[in-house]
Amino acid sequence: MVNRLTLSRLSCLQDGAAVLEGIDLTISAGEFVGLVGRNGAGKTSLLRAAQGLVPVSGWSSLSELPPHERARAVAFMPQDREIAWPMSVENLVALGRIAHPDAAADADRRATDRAIAALRLEVLRHRNVLGLSGGERARVLIARALAQETPLLVADEPIAGLDPAAQIEVMRLFAGLARQGRAVLASLHDLGLAMRHCTRLVLLDHGRIVADGAPQAVLTRRHLAQSFGITAQITEGEQGWLFQPLDTVTPEPLTISASLPSSPVRNG
């Protein structure tokens, strides 16, 4: 299989503290890799460091490329889904072509059209992106990344804040792109969806990879307790793997110590 991303002993310091330490990771064509871990485990740092967006030590197959070549090797979808201007969906998807300054106008238009069709955005084509729902906006941004026509897609929490149907749709889409030969690396918090749709999970804890492999091999009771502080029920049934978080394993669960007010607080 063709390697799309190789990281070797990648480390990253932030304000003097290590946020990533000795990361070794290879992602190949056809894989949909979910990057999981607690808040602050280093997921976003890893995605940025892999692309050379922050200074690092160690080696990344992407960060050593000159910027214009890197933009043709990887498309990045940052977490915040920020869109500054009230553009049409079509114009926004066409921003993916910035990575190809030498391409002919025809090639740009075809790539934009393909990306719009892949995400079924034809009916929204001339709509203002700022007027779209969160799910529609997420699809537009994925289309923008597809228009960049790169073999690797990197997405930072692509399903955060979306409704269940939109979450499933995005996960299926990424899985489909991987089946077509691309490689996808996405940081995820929904372990259930990660388990069902990713071909492989990478568990990050305190800036280190603590597990890497098939989803059911990574989301073990021990890892869930140690890295996430939770217990969960994991079963394999006719509909594939099911994951249900049950409780925290914090020694003393958080309790609300403040007493409730004796009389209802009235506004006014």
Add this chain to the structure above:
Amino acid sequence: MSRNPNYSLLLTGLGALCLALFAASVLIGPAAIRPGDSLRALSGQGPEMLQLVMRQIRLPRALLALMVGAALGMSGAVMQGFLRNPLAEPGLVGTSASAALGAVLAIQLGLAASFPLALPLAALAGALGSVVLVLLLAGPRGGTMALILAGLAISALAGAATALVLNLSPNPYAASEIIFWMLGSLSDRSMLHVWIAAPFIICGAALLFPTGRGLDALTLGEDAAAASGIDLRQLRLMLVAGTAAMIGGATAVAGTIGFVGLVVPHVLRHAVGARPSRLIAASALGGGAMVLAADIAVRLIAPERDLKLGVLTSIVGAPFFLHLILKTRRLEW
């Protein structure tokens, strides 16, 4: 990026508007000269007095209005694109205030009276100083926030120094000369002023035009832009240097002219499909048209009273700014 017939149409329309206003600017003035005679005088024929009026008074005034407007509109569009904020304006990097300080010092120290070019040259030196200071303060890896804060600090410092100069002004004449200069005007300018400003405005345009691709990429934030192959450090350097050259050159010959850089990109944004790259050329033409129109208006509204250009643009621009704030507030709440 695909071509768009609407965009070409918009640029053609704005270009035609500039041309028409330029012609009107050349033909309107206190000396009642017939259009035919004016054109003959411009091409070097007819009475010498007429040639002098056309070639040394009206032509430079129209050229400066076009150049200054283009500089303000273009740098406003680039600044808004870079900061991803429709309320940004070219003065944010501190250039206008520093150029004004340079000019004020030249007036105060009497240099402007003894050597006419001292004023625009001092303004340019002020603008140059502000760029060096902003880049030093923001640091080589400084982000957008550091750049804005450095620009604000330098603007405040230059403003305070200007106030001090006014405060210590030995006589009311010097003070009023300073105040009138700061109001912004294009009257009594010569071809010499055109030759002083032109190289800076042309160099600025050459630096700002290529930023379009980077500004488009910044629509999705700094990380997304960097991942699209944009060198953000180089983009920031081109932006600061280009804006300073343009605003320094414009302020040196015209004084402070507010709101053009803010209003013009905003008015044209919808027409270019909100693409920052397309806003650059459109705002240059739109700015040229706005300042040409305003400079015609000051001559028509109060031909005897010397209504200042900067006063007119602010009187029209400030209510528009209020409208923008109200609109933004409605969107946010």
